[in-house]
Amino acid sequence: MQAVNLNIGGLLQNTGLLRNRNGISRKPLNIEATATSLSRIYQSVWRQFGSASPARINQMNDILRDSMISRRVVKKSEISLNYDDAVVRIVPSTASFYIQRRGFRTRKQTFGVGSAGKTTPEEPKSPLTFFSDLLVGKKTKTTEGGVEKWNQYEADLKKLPEGQQRTYTDGFVKGLLSNGTTGAGKDAKKSNTLTRFYIFLVFCIFFGYLTGRIRVRVGDRQIGSLFFSNPQEVNPEDVQVTFEDVRGMDEAKLEVEEIVDYLKDPEKYSRLGGRLPKGVLLVGPPGTGKTLLARAIAGEAQVPFFHTAGSEFDEVLVGQGARRVRDLFDKAKARAPCIIFIDEIDSVGSKRVSNSIHPYANQTINQLLSEMDGFTRNEGIIVIAATNRVDDLDKALLRPGRFDVRVTVPKPDLAGRVDIFNFYLSKIVHSGAIDPKILAKGSTGFTGADIENMVNQAALKAATDNAVEVTMAYLDEARDRVLMGPARTGGRIPDEEANRNTAYHEAGHTLVSLYTKDATPLHKVTIIPRGQSLGHTAMLPEKDSYQLTKAQMLATLDVMMGGRVAEELIFGDDKVTTGAADDLSKATQLAVQMVKVFGMSDKVGLRDYTADDKDSALVKVSDLSPQTAELIDGEINRVLQESYKRAKDILTTKKKEHQLLAEALLEYETLSAEEVKRVITGQKIKRPTPAAVKKSNEMKRNQPSLVLHLFEEEGRGKQ
Ligand SMILES: Nc1ncnc2c1ncn2[C@@H]1O[C@H](COP(=O)(O)OP(=O)(O)OP(=O)(O)O)[C@@H](O)[C@H]1O
Numbered sequence: 001m002q003a004v005n006l007n008i009g010g011l012l013q014n015t016g017l018l019r020n021r022n023g024i025s026r027k028p029l030n031i032e033a034t035a036t037s038l039s040r041i042y043q044s045v046w047r048q049f050g051s052a053s054p055a056r057i058n059q060m061n062d063i064l065r066d067s068m069i070s071r072r073v074v075k076k077s078e079i080s081l082n083y084d085d086a087v088v089r090i091v092p093s094t095a096s097f098y099i100q101r102r103g104f105r106t107r108k109q110t111f112g113v114g115s116a117g118k119t120t121p122e123e124p125k126s127p128l129t130f131f132s133d134l135l136v137g138k139k140t141k142t143t144e145g146g147v148e149k150w151n152q153y154e155a156d157l158k159k160l161p162e163g164q165q166r167t168y169t170d171g172f173v174k175g176l177l178s179n180g181t182t183g184a185g186k187d188a189k190k191s192n193t194l195t196r197f198y199i200f201l202v203f204c205i206f207f208g209y210l211t212g213r214i215r216v217r218v219g220d221r222q223i224g225s226l227f228f229s230n231p232q233e234v235n236p237e238d239v240q241v242t243f244e245d246v247r248g249m250d251e252a253k254l255e256v257e258e259i260v261d262y263l264k265d266p267e268k269y270s271r272l273g274g275r276l277p278k279g280v281l282l283v284g285p286p287g288t289g290k291t292l293l294a295r296a297i298a299g300e301a302q303v304p305f306f307h308t309a310g311s312e313f314d315e316v317l318v319g320q321g322a323r324r325v326r327d328l329f330d331k332a333k334a335r336a337p338c339i340i341f342i343d344e345i346d347s348v349g350s351k352r353v354s355n356s357i358h359p360y361a362n363q364t365i366n367q368l369l370s371e372m373d374g375f376t377r378n379e380g381i382i383v384i385a386a387t388n389r390v391d392d393l394d395k396a397l398l399r400p401g402r403f404d405v406r407v408t409v410p411k412p413d414l415a416g417r418v419d420i421f422n423f424y425l426s427k428i429v430h431s432g433a434i435d436p437k438i439l440a441k442g443s444t445g446f447t448g449a450d451i452e453n454m455v456n457q458a459a460l461k462a463a464t465d466n467a468v469e470v471t472m473a474y475l476d477e478a479r480d481r482v483l484m485g486p487a488r489t490g491g492r493i494p495d496e497e498a499n500r501n502t503a504y505h506e507a508g509h510t511l512v513s514l515y516t517k518d519a520t521p522l523h524k525v526t527i528i529p530r531g532q533s534l535g536h537t538a539m540l541p542e543k544d545s546y547q548l549t550k551a552q553m554l555a556t557l558d559v560m561m562g563g564r565v566a567e568e569l570i571f572g573d574d575k576v577t578t579g580a581a582d583d584l585s586k587a588t589q590l591a592v593q594m595v596k597v598f599g600m601s602d603k604v605g606l607r608d609y610t611a612d613d614k615d616s617a618l619v620k621v622s623d624l625s626p627q628t629a630e631l632i633d634g635e636i637n638r639v640l641q642e643s644y645k646r647a648k649d650i651l652t653t654k655k656k657e658h659q660l661l662a663e664a665l666l667e668y669e670t671l672s673a674e675e676v677k678r679v680i681t682g683q684k685i686k687r688p689t690p691a692a693v694k695k696s697n698e699m700k701r702n703q704p705s706l707v708l709h710l711f712e713e714e715g716r717g718k719q
């Protein structure tokens, strides 16, 4: 027992929590390792005493009192040890200790670690402990805990969109690893478990692959489940989703309600002679919840749901796509009433052109058409297809008797977004100060998937920070991630010349947007690489727009030109970079549309000139005269040229502002719209620069900053 006591003090010294008597500075604190070790020691003390009767707690406290720490703080009910952003509190009276990380703003957040097997109800325990538990290595007592964690992990994983599942898994495994390494070799058992876990993981993946649950994608195609005879066998899902889970699209829900009714009782409809659609086409941008709506229909009606994607029919081998369609319908018929859902139907159902990308699309579509014609209306099968490009679809699919009902699933409007935010916020622990209305106002143009993603990202970040709840700050940060893509983890790139270029380029976009009347309001500008680009100027519309005016489009063009113009003006014609390529390609697309589709060029007139671009004929015969073609070309160029000139005018007259802004960007890396406005009027920004923050963090780390109550107490005691 003596050994145990000494260990606590020694351990605290070792891990840098406690400065030793001579004040020699300590190693930087590894909070995870400390927590794990403390927890282990506490538990071993606890085990010697068995259950937690008051007498035993006293006994244990006696031991603690003898220890190096407690001797000095006999009378203290609590000892706090501060370290950078963490506080370790030891509460002898309850024989427990807590490691807190200081909260995001001012709030302190606590989660209990190693309260020696005893729960302390008075201590707020972070509700987001799943991550922190993993990171800190909180031990669940039995193997059941492991199973639970695993199940939880699996459940959580399923909830995430496919793109994020990997990141989540990475985090999970990292959590396990950091957990495992703290034992540093001594804990052979643990590493054994870890090995077993990996073997299990590999096995799961392999098994999943074999059974076709996990598929490998090569380019556009799936090479999946090669070993089983019937590849891509679609099995119906049991759907738990209901209309309650689908938010912010009341009209669409109304439109499909009848279908639910029908699926619940097809007989009733047949008896009354009603005619129901065979196919429903859900049209809307990606992420607006088309799949979700289809699932909800199945869930409401309690019928099987066959989920496929158009691309799955797109096969390497001749006739396979068609066979899959046949198999799918055969299975569905056996399970009617049911729903067949075909996602991204445009990938197979677009105009029946023979091209090298979809050589056998014809056969597949024909099969689909004949299957849909093959069953009668009231057989109890509803085929729901989703697309975001209805214009591209083969007209044959849209004929009566096929997908003759069309339901639009638009991006949510303000009220819809409030609803969706409310829904997803209700699933996480969040601060009461969060106002969904403000969130919705600040996320114009977001889809349901974006919002879900945003809330989820905020919750994950809060969990890794061991926060008690998700605050507005986390949500703001998450919004920027959704809006601009994840920032480069290392911050700015190490090439300062490139950074300078980016700063002037982005400042160019920003200034043009500020001084152009109809431009979308600025949100943020940054020179931290995001996604593909080196910098980013993010704009956020103030309200939902249902249409764009010509002035708004021209403003957008001008802003796009701003980047290139800035490079030219500051660094000279021959120093322009490739950084503007993306801007130019987007600008060109827009200009082409303005001239050819929207009739926004007086010279070219009001005709839609894209009609024959869409034609599926193999050999295109343009019915435009060469003069007209030339005219269109000239007009597109003129629109772009004029826009370039407007941007140049602004940046030439605002040279000083341009420089101020670029310098500020180099210094602060990211600026909000308000900060931009301060900077260009010559005012200072009232926050430390990222460089200063980094430096002060480093300084803190190298400085013994731990002293506190413990030693003050000791000093006073001696005098
Ligand atoms: N209106 C909404 N209400 C609640 N959740 C939504 C809504 N829209 C999207 N989501 C969330 O976003 C996820 C992705 O949406 P879903 O896959 O249904 O979009 P989609 O329109 O089918 O997109 P895609 O065209 O890319 O397949 C859903 O699983 C759901 O969690």
Ligand SMILES: [Zn+2]
Pocket (backbone or CB within 6 Å): 505, 509, 563, 564, 579, 580, 583
């Ligand atoms: Zn640009």
